[in-house]
Amino acid sequence: MTTPTIGTADLPFPGLAGVPTNDGPQNRKEYTSDQEVRWCPGCGDYAVLSAVQSFLPELGLRRENIVFISGIGCSSRFPYYLDTYGMHSIHGRAPAIATGIATAREDLSVWVVTGDGDALSIGGNHLIHAKRRNVNLKILLFNNRIYGLTKGQYSPTSEPGKVTKSTPVGSVDFPFNPVSLALGAEATFVARTIDSDRKHLTQVLSAAAAHRGTALVEIYQNCPIFNDGAFDAINNPDTKADAIIPLNQGEPITFGVDGSKGIVRAAGGGVEVVDTADVAPETLLVHDAQNPDPTTAFALSRLTDAGILHQSPIGIFRQVERPTYDDQARAQIKTASEGLDDPMAALANLINGGDTWTIL
Amino acid sequence: MAKQVQQLDRVIIRFAGDSGDGMQLTGDRFTQESAAFGNDLVTFPNFPAEIRAPQGTLPGVSSFQVHFADHDILTAGDAPDVLVAMNPAALKANLADMKPGTAIIVDSHDFNARNLTKAGYEANPLEDGSLAEYVVTVLDLTGMTVEGVKEFGLSRKDAARAKNMFALGLLSWMYGRPTETTIAFLEKRFAKVADIRDANIKAFKTGWNFGETTEAFMVQYEVKPAPMSAGTYRNIAGNLALAYGLVAGGVASGLPIFLGTYPITPASDVLHELSKHKRFGITTFQAEDEIAGVGAALGAAFSGSLGITSTSGPGIALKSETIGLAVMTELPLIIIDVQRGGPSTGLPTKTEQADLLQAMFGRNGEAPVPIIAPQSPGDCFDAAVEATRIAVTYRTPVMLLSDGYLANGSEPWRIPELSELPRIEPNFATEHNHETRSKPDKDGVVSVASDFWPYLRDEETLARPWAIPGTPGLEHRIGGLEKGNGHGNISYDPANHDFMVRTRQAKVDRIADSLPPLEVDDPSAIDGAGARVLVLGWGSTYGPIGAACRRVRKAGGSVAQVHLRHLNPFPKDLGDILKRYDAVMIPEMNLGQLSLLIRAKYLVDVVGYNQVNGMPLKAAELAEAISDLISTTTGDLDAARPSDTSKEPVK
Numbered sequence A: 001m002t003t004p005t006i007g008t009a010d011l012p013f014p015g016l017a018g019v020p021t022n023d024g025p026q027n028r029k030e031y032t033s034d035q036e037v038r039w040c041p042g043c044g045d046y047a048v049l050s051a052v053q054s055f056l057p058e059l060g061l062r063r064e065n066i067v068f069i070s071g072i073g074c075s076s077r078f079p080y081y082l083d084t085y086g087m088h089s090i091h092g093r094a095p096a097i098a099t100g101i102a103t104a105r106e107d108l109s110v111w112v113v114t115g116d117g118d119a120l121s122i123g124g125n126h127l128i129h130a131k132r133r134n135v136n137l138k139i140l141l142f143n144n145r146i147y148g149l150t151k152g153q154y155s156p157t158s159e160p161g162k163v164t165k166s167t168p169v170g171s172v173d174f175p176f177n178p179v180s181l182a183l184g185a186e187a188t189f190v191a192r193t194i195d196s197d198r199k200h201l202t203q204v205l206s207a208a209a210a211h212r213g214t215a216l217v218e219i220y221q222n223c224p225i226f227n228d229g230a231f232d233a234i235n236n237p238d239t240k241a242d243a244i245i246p247l248n249q250g251e252p253i254t255f256g257v258d259g260s261k262g263i264v265r266a267a268g269g270g271v272e273v274v275d276t277a278d279v280a281p282e283t284l285l286v287h288d289a290q291n292p293d294p295t296t297a298f299a300l301s302r303l304t305d306a307g308i309l310h311q312s313p314i315g316i317f318r319q320v321e322r323p324t325y326d327d328q329a330r331a332q333i334k335t336a337s338e339g340l341d342d343p344m345a346a347l348a349n350l351i352n353g354g355d356t357w358t359i360l
Numbered sequence B: 001m002a003k004q005v006q007q008l009d010r011v012i013i014r015f016a017g018d019s020g021d022g023m024q025l026t027g028d029r030f031t032q033e034s035a036a037f038g039n040d041l042v043t044f045p046n047f048p049a050e051i052r053a054p055q056g057t058l059p060g061v062s063s064f065q066v067h068f069a070d071h072d073i074l075t076a077g078d079a080p081d082v083l084v085a086m087n088p089a090a091l092k093a094n095l096a097d098m099k100p101g102t103a104i105i106v107d108s109h110d111f112n113a114r115n116l117t118k119a120g121y122e123a124n125p126l127e128d129g130s131l132a133e134y135v136v137t138v139l140d141l142t143g144m145t146v147e148g149v150k151e152f153g154l155s156r157k158d159a160a161r162a163k164n165m166f167a168l169g170l171l172s173w174m175y176g177r178p179t180e181t182t183i184a185f186l187e188k189r190f191a192k193v194a195d196i197r198d199a200n201i202k203a204f205k206t207g208w209n210f211g212e213t214t215e216a217f218m219v220q221y222e223v224k225p226a227p228m229s230a231g232t233y234r235n236i237a238g239n240l241a242l243a244y245g246l247v248a249g250g251v252a253s254g255l256p257i258f259l260g261t262y263p264i265t266p267a268s269d270v271l272h273e274l275s276k277h278k279r280f281g282i283t284t285f286q287a288e289d290e291i292a293g294v295g296a297a298l299g300a301a302f303s304g305s306l307g308i309t310s311t312s313g314p315g316i317a318l319k320s321e322t323i324g325l326a327v328m329t330e331l332p333l334i335i336i337d338v339q340r341g342g343p344s345t346g347l348p349t350k351t352e353q354a355d356l357l358q359a360m361f362g363r364n365g366e367a368p369v370p371i372i373a374p375q376s377p378g379d380c381f382d383a384a385v386e387a388t389r390i391a392v393t394y395r396t397p398v399m400l401l402s403d404g405y406l407a408n409g410s411e412p413w414r415i416p417e418l419s420e421l422p423r424i425e426p427n428f429a430t431e432h433n434h435e436t437r438s439k440p441d442k443d444g445v446v447s448v449a450s451d452f453w454p455y456l457r458d459e460e461t462l463a464r465p466w467a468i469p470g471t472p473g474l475e476h477r478i479g480g481l482e483k484g485n486g487h488g489n490i491s492y493d494p495a496n497h498d499f500m501v502r503t504r505q506a507k508v509d510r511i512a513d514s515l516p517p518l519e520v521d522d523p524s525a526i527d528g529a530g531a532r533v534l535v536l537g538w539g540s541t542y543g544p545i546g547a548a549c550r551r552v553r554k555a556g557g558s559v560a561q562v563h564l565r566h567l568n569p570f571p572k573d574l575g576d577i578l579k580r581y582d583a584v585m586i587p588e589m590n591l592g593q594l595s596l597l598i599r600a601k602y603l604v605d606v607v608g609y610n611q612v613n614g615m616p617l618k619a620a621e622l623a624e625a626i627s628d629l630i631s632t633t634t635g636d637l638d639a640a641r642p643s644d645t646s647k648e649p650v651k
């Protein structure tokens, strides 16, 4: 392979090109390990696990060619519950470990499971560098806006002023917006979905799998023990219509009851929420995740509150093509090793290079 | 003019100048010429951490010492016979190492008020008589170079740059070095800039011709080739040999290499070299930091590559947690620490052996890691192959401790026959290895299902199976949480944890079963009672310790030498060997780290000889210390002592 397989449009899943497919149908049972799931009752992680266990068989891949790598935190127990290859590694380092796997092996579908503390705090460096390199990894970032496993400290996505065990009079940290961060880090696929919306979650996971390169999927995940209700606005049937701003490719962005609200370009260069009744329909922003320029995607990402969540765009913000690190690294090796059929002889040549002399 | 030719058995030359003067290149070329001539040699490059420290100052001085001989030698020499000083700072910085009567060749061009002040001289040492006890030759090397290359129309600055080649030409004449390799080298190096190429070649030849015609030098010296055992040789530096050894480890095991690393002095050359050899299926990943470097290497190891990470002491500190994960997941991983002066940023370009305890204990929990150390630049090749053997065979991270002296120093290396390489068998798991029997059902029938247990061990090595993704039926999960014995699922059971901790230690201890017996070097034991004092060392101190032992023996003393390649586990016969001697000395470039381990494990009251000045040990001083120990041990206070303190004797 001399050129990366990016853009091979005839493949239904270019993101999975090179990964062997399975002969017959698979079911979720095959993907369920024999380990007892140990999250708290009501934890949003259950819904995501269940969605993934149902979604993986649909990919039609050989199960032994799927690898899940996680860091540390509640969500990072995920690999134990899937009957694929997996590693529950150390805090924050999953993207680095997965980069090694994805680069060494074209024939594996590599997934990272991480949380807001794992990915954005201790592992922030690895996360941004994986995205800029565009390694063929799918990163599922479970954002519950709290540290669960260590029993309830504020996280790098907690709202300012958050009162927790470690911030008894309120946090003075300003949070990251994981989507804004990903866009700033040159990510080629950035999406947000919700633990409670199985259909949307599955759609986003499919799109991520189909993407060749790093896909960052932020999943709003409720932690009923330490941060219950953090996403109430988007889960509550009474408020949800006004809280969820759906991003659908090629469609004007509208939300609210009966599409009463919409997004238009703002004078300052960003975007703003308007009442659709007040504007001409053609001024509504038409969503285009494939725009090579990330400016509008970034502007959309800013609609999410830094504080208590009232509204947030949900869907795929950005989906563009760029050669992946791993494809290019493998291509260099392939080109260099053409015609090397006797490594031992090549090694002998190598070590006998330079100025040599022989003593009889 | 007929010149006299004088025979010498060995010479130590130090080229010293500003870091922009090309002294490393000059020394390296002289070394290659000497290697091509057939001398045995050892080199010691010494340069500042700054790429271009302020010109003309003491911190900006860079030097290259080469020791060449007509016999087998072990060190770059304690003190030079000849110093070539290209400016006042180079003279000042190196004069303390010169013994009275030795030769100094000075380029007088920069001995002006400005540069003398920069070097901290109040008066011009070439004129105030302060160099009276040396044999000083003052030459305007720069002026002669500029004059010699004027036909090429270079700027004065570019013309003056070729002065290092003039100096090289002069020294090459003086010691009868072959010139072809240097001319060929210059042709290739400056192939794209014809005038610079021609000027450098002309400067080199002019320097040679100057030596032949000038009356400043009436004697030419000859150092005959050294007898060496049959074979094909090349001169090699430690980092290059290390990189070649890793390539060889990949070929011998049939595994693709994945190097995950981050640039750091003095280890970066390993990355540079391996990145050139993609054709062997080698991936080099320059990560965002040290942690990602080792993380990616471990990920690659999980997926079936030979995972390697290379760094120096500060990088090891950052990688510790991931090395612990490699211990827990029991995956092969090679961790290269090219040690430098510490702690913290320390002395990035200087050598030290003070990471031994970090390699041994620098992780949380009981996390044993095998440690091996090369003893000379060429030996870095064998050490890398051995690291591969241990990592792959025992499914374990392995620490390889090189150092700055080995990394940059060079020596003639007999190129190994590849049939000498060990067979390294990855033995990937491909099948179920366990049967689970169900409880009898109501009819008393027991059903048997086969499955894969990732922590079921090989009885001999205690290694666990290496089942890589893509292998059907062996899907499994590993991680940093404690594993249940055999099945490998998470286990918090106290007895299981105790068992697993002991088993991981036992696995590393078991490596000792595969090690050859130690070699004890004691000529006095061949037809006599043998020595009562043992000198035990590890790593790059092999050369100075061996040279010191030769001095002691030459003076009539008896001393035995043992050098350790394996620091964890220790070879099985080490304890018995230690107990045979009345006294054991351990010279180290640290405050006694091997001493601590030996005392703890064998309860032997060893005597430390410790130096932490960023420089290799000096053989003459060490020989004195060994003689003192022999005297106190044998009670013979008049025991013979090595007299000549400057020369490394013939074996």
Ligand code: SF4
Pocket (backbone or CB within 6 Å): A038, A039, A040, A042, A043, A044, A045, A074, A075, A144, A148, A149, A222, A223, A224, A225, A226
């Ligand atoms: S602490 Fe919160 S995030 Fe963690 S398992 Fe329990 S509910 Fe889920």
